[in-house]
Structure formats: structure tokens, C-alpha cells
């Protein structure tokens with residue numbers, strides 16, 4: 001195998017180790033549904049194997065189905081998450097056997113194929129990138145399921161760099177065009193393409209994500225009881241849910257506590273806030289006299305290099321995201337303190353844009369001009385419209401393989417179990 005194939009094989013092995021680590025619990029825990037919002041963990045596990053079989057073995061390599069009778073069970077569109085517990089899904093032992101069998105053949109395919117070959121699924125190892133990123137995304141979903149379950153055990157305590165006073169609260173992004181999206185990153189999804197010029201007026205964007213201290217000040221200022229800060233739908237959400245703060249937060253009358261993978265601890269005031277929905281982020285921003293950044297504003301502040309006039313792969317440039325640049329890959333099960341990554345700053349000086357928490361933007365998930373679905377409509381196209389808000393940047397639970405300045409994630413505006421926070425922006429006064 002050549003170097004590139006070796007790297008793909010290493011990524012395949014690493015992501016599988018991760019999936020298996022999240023599904024080591026007893027069988028009962030794996031087959032149980034912890035929340036109607038989520039699948040049983042063992043469903044996610046076999047689903048990633050089934051996806052890999054469909055795309056690498058059947059579509060790309062033309063190999064006959066291993067177990068065609070289970071396709072419907074693992075088709076996310078045939079059964080919504082809430083109905084998945086009633087499916088005849090594979091049990092834990094069988095699921096592990098199935099995905100291992102698929103993986104063995106996938107490595108054979110990798111060994112055989114010509115990555116310089118013309119087929120769009122194979123070019124630059126695209127189909128392998130597809131399944132590696134897909135599995136990492138499901139791993140992050142499994143972590144959210146585990147967090148909701150309240151089960152202990154997934155706190156990882158790798159030391160994170162200390163926070164620091166990072167200077168002025170906002171950075172200024174001068175008016176001008178930038179290239180949004182990509183034509184060249186080989187593993188980018190269809191929704192990140194094509195690259196296109198976007199012209200923006202000057203604006204200010206927060207240097208750092210909104211922290212727990214600032215968010216607690218919003219709550220303590222009566223932010224959850226004042227309809228002025230909320231959109232009508234947001235206010236309805238607030239009233240129907242009775243929410244008083246981020247998910248997993250509690251106030252004992254004296255201070256704020258949070259529960260994280262089964263441990264209850266004081267809310268660390270110097271960390272980015274997480275587990276807030278879009279409505280909460282939007283209300284906070286209005287209270288602060290600001291607004292959420294549009295997706296284009298977010299991407300320009302994160303990835304554009306105005307002196308080179310080109311887009312960077314990461315805010316700091318092209319270097320891989322090592323532990324001094326960003327908090328990714330579940331090294332610790334938490335966001336890093338504010339100001340922890342001065343070397344990870346973007347060209348405009350914005351920090352912690354990649355890693356720590358996904359960030360809500362003010363934009364709906366919509367296609368870029370010239371969008372073409374690839375390799376299938378159900379990855380992105382069926383979600384376009386005014387139903388999902390775009391999330392950017394990647395959380396502490398996102399893997400570097402599925403993070404870049406152009407990467408787009410999306411979810412319903414009510415979602416809070418995901419590892420999501422936000423930063424604010426405001427238009428230049430003219």
C-alpha cells in the first residue's frame with residue numbers, strides 16, 4: 001500500500017476503535033433507547049457498517065450485498081429515531097460481527113483500487129472519506145446519547161491548555177469579498193461546494209465563543225422571562241418547555257451546577273456555554289445588543305486569509321489540528337477554557353472557531369449557488385430549506401477528519417443535546 005492508502009487505513013482503524021469504545025457497555029444499555037431523540041447505541045453501530053457496505057462495497061466496488069435483508073432497518077429515512085427501538089435490529093454481538101466482516105472486505109478494496117482512477121467515488125479516496133466522516137459523526141451522536149443517558153464513564157480528562165485574557169471582545173472584519181466553500185478539498189461534502197465569491201460589508205464578530213459566565217448573567221438578568229429578547233417561535237419554545245437555562249444545568253438557589261456524563265460539578269464559568277438551542281443563542285445575542293453571525297460571516301472570520309487572498313483549511317492555516325491549536329477528538333469531554341488557543345487564531349484574530357463547541361449561525365441550511373448533489377440526495381439536499389439552522393466549527397467531540405473551515409453541520413433550532421454553543425456578531429454602524 002502507498003502512503004495515502006496507509007493513511008486511509010489508519011483513519012478507518014482509528015474511527016472503528018472509537019465506535020467500539022463507545023459501545024463497550026453491557027448489552028442492555030446498548031439496546032435501550034435513552035431518549036426518543038436518539039437511536040439505541042447498537043443501531044448506530046450497525047448503521048455505520050451498513051453505510052460502509054452500501055458505499056464502499058456495493059456502489060464503489062460492485063460487490064454483492066452481504067446482508068441485504070437488514071438494509072431497511074438501517075435506512076435512517078425509513079424509520080425515524082423515535083421508532084427505532086421496535087425494529088428487529090442486530091444485537092450487540094451480531095452487530096460487531098457484521099461490521100467487522102464488512103470492514104475486512106473494505107480493506108481489501110482499498111488495497112486493490114487505483115485512487116488516481118477516474119471514477120468520482122474513488123478519486124482521492126472520496127468514498128473512504130465519506131465513510132470515515134460518517135462514522136465519526138455517528139460517534140459524536142452516540143456521545144450525545146450517552147450524555148443524555150446520564151451514564152458515567154465517558155469523561156476523558158486529558159489536560160487542556162489554560163484559558164487567558166484574550167484582549168478585546170470583538171474582532172473587526174473589513175468589507176470585501178471572500179471565497180466561500182471549496183472546489184478543491186478532496187473529502188468535502190457536496191453541501192460545501194462549489195466555491196463562490198461572497199461580498200460582505202464590514203462587521204464585528206466575537207473573538208471567542210460566549211462563555212458560561214456571560215450566559216449566566218443573561219439568565220440572572222431575567223433573560224428567560226423577557227419576551228423582548230426572543231423571536232415569537234423562540235418565546236413559544238421557552239414557554240412550552242419551561243427552560244430556565246442550558247440543558248443539563250441546575251441552580252440550587254446559590255450557584256449553577258451541570259451534569260456531564262453522570263458527574264455533577266460546578267459550572268466552570270470560563271468555558272464556552274454548550275447545550276443551548278438556536279432560540280436561546282438568538283435571544284442571548286439580542287440581549288447583548290448583537291445578533292448571530294450569518295454563515296458567510298462565520299466562514300470569512302474563520303477561514304479567509306485577506307493578505308494571501310485565499311481560504312485556509314483551518315483558522316491558523318494548513319497544519320493538522322494538534323493539541324495546542326484546537327480542542328477536538330474527545331481528548332477531554334469538555335470545551336477548553338476561553339482563550340486557551342492563541343496559536344489557533346484566524347487571520348482576523350478570532351479564536352476557538354474550530355473545536356470546543358459547534359456554533360449556531362443565523363442562517364438556514366441552504367444550497368450554495370451551483371450546488372450539485374453528490375453522491376446522493378439524502379446526504380444534504382433533502383434537508384435544504386427553512387427547517388434547519390447551520391452549525392459551524394465542530395465541537396470537542398468532533399474528529400479532525402470531519403472538521404475544516406468550510407464544513408457545514410445543521411440541526412433543528414430546538415436541539416440542545418448536541419455539543420453546541422455560539423458567538424455573536426454585529427454590523428458595522430454606518
Ligand code: AVJ
Nearest residue numbers: 134137138141379409410411
Ligand atoms: C450532518 C450531523 C446532521 O447526523 O444526521 C449521519 C450526518 N448523515 N448519517 C446527521 C449524517 C447521515 C448528519 N448531520
Ligand code: FE
Nearest residue numbers: 047051076134
Ligand atoms: Fe448515518
